[in-house]
Amino acid sequence: MTAGVLFGGLVLFLALGVPIAFALGAATLTAVLGAGLNPIAVTQKLVSGLDSFPLMAIPFFLLAAELMTSGALAEVLLRFASMFVGHKRGGLGHTNILTITFFSGISGSALADAAGPGSLLIRMMRKSGYPPAYAAALTAAASIVGPIIPPSIVMILYALADEGVSVLRLFMAGVVPGLMISAAMIGYNAWASHRRDFRGEGEAPGLDEILRTAWRAIPALLLPTLIVVGVHSGAFTPTEASVIAVFYALFCGMVIYRTISWSMLPQLIARTAFMSAAILLIIAASSAFAWMLTYTQTPQVLTAWIQGLGLSPIMFLLAVNVFLLLFGIFIEPLPGVLVVAPILAPMAAALGIDPTHFAIVVIVNLNLGMITPPVASLLAVTGMIAKVRMADLNREIYPMLAIQILVLLLLTFVPVLSTGLPDLMGAK
Structure with a gap:
């Protein structure tokens, strides 16, 4: 009964348009009052949910991304990507995908990629004759690699929600899937470019220009x-890595690229604080929600139910894919991970599914929700930038979404694509 109130309340509040953090908190409080528990417990769980050293990595990674994205970094990465593929047919589309892939190793956020370099790339594609809806859809589809290629805030939160995996192992596990998604988008853009006659830009650069551009892009x-190397070698923890990333980004911005001044820092820090507060509020509410799940023994009941069905691991993964593809339409990856990981991870473990493999399946699924209509938060961002209707965006995104679902199925059926690199590098 209490579990029904908990989930029913969450669905109701989300349907009413309540922000996700407040919907989680309100649903938890409703369930607590319905169970006759002391409501002070909700406050305690909100505070204890943030009392975690690894969570300190979130504001520092966000600040590092703000420092690296301020100024000329987007142009540097764009020129670096363009010199390889810009002159080929559909070159600007290829450049779009490669630039966002490079950028994802800095931002760790799909929305940051779409709103940052994505806005510049959409404008360039429009000027070169690409349909605005195609440019916006391609940018959104490429941007989902942001939370998959390390560093990734979503992976940090998943590691906190499931003790069966470590942040380092998830970071390494995300590399191959992220590159697979980017490669799939390059393949689709190549096909669409031949079919729709998207021309390349200019000629292939000379060796001198290649060397100069590559040298300038190396710091980023x-x-x-x-x-990844620092954490894997044991030189520092993921949380310490986030602090080092801030100082490295500050050095790059002030000394190497010279695009950041001391007067810019208050605004960058304030923007980071605002984003961090929003994320941490969701984490706090999700922690209270997860505590109520444990109190109602929902994970244990569902695990026993799944085991009673006699599902094979593959059938279970397929069922999870269907569920998360639908679930991800209505909830962002950050709160989505914190809600579903405590429930689904024990079921997967009970069926003998590798925790790292399962984590990647969950994370990729939830990120696909950001480009799945009708909600599609990434499409909303790129659509506003390109100034196109959602109906036009939806027509362009469906084939891209279908290709990414095929990549997801490949990741589902071939676990070594997720676990191979962490195992090879000895990540525990």
Whole structure:
């Protein structure tokens, strides 16, 4: 009964348009009062949900992304990507995908990728004759690799929700799936470019220009490498890596690219504080919601039910895919991970599914929700930038979404695509 009130309340509040953090908190409070518990417990769980050292990584990674994205970084990465594919047929579309892929190793956020370099790329594609709806849809579809390629805030939260995986192992596990999604989008853009006659831009650059552009892009591209190698070697923890990333980004912005001044820092810090507060509020509410799930023994009941059905691991994963593709339409990946991981991860473990493999399936699923109509938050962002109707965007996104679902199925049926790199690197 209490579990029904908990989930029913969440659905009701979301349907009424209540922001996700307040919907989670209100649903939890309703369930607590219905169960006759002391409502003070909700306050305690809200506070204790934030009392975690790894959570300190979130504001620091966000600040590092703000520092790296301020100024000329988007143009640097765009020129670096363009020199490889810009002159080919559909070159600007390829450049769009490669630039966002490079950028994802810095921002860790799909929305940041779409609103940052994505806005610049959409404008360039429009000027070159690409249909605005196609440019916006391609940018949104490419941007979902932001939370998949490390560093990733979603992966940090998943590791907190499921003790069966570590942040480092998830970071490494996301590399291959993220590159697979980018490669799939490049393949689709190549096909669409031949079919719709999207021309390339200019000629192939000379060796001198390639070397100059690559040299200028190296500092930006080294940040994700610094994080993964440093954490893997044991030189620092993921939380410490986030602090190092801030100082590295500050050095790049002030000394190497010279696009950041001291007067810009208050605004960058304030913007980071605002984003961090929004995310941490969701985490606090999700922690209270997860505590109520544990109190009602919902994960244990569902696990026993799933085991009683006698589902094979593959059938279970397919059922999870269908559920999360629908669930992800209505809820963002950050709160989505915190809600579903405590429920689904024990079921997967009971069926012998590798925790890292399952985590990647969950994370990719929830990110696909951001480009799945009718909600599609990423499409909303790129649509506003391109100034196109959602109906036109939907027509362009459906084939891209279908290709990414095929990639998801490949990740589902071939676990080594997620676990191979972490196992090879010895990530525990």
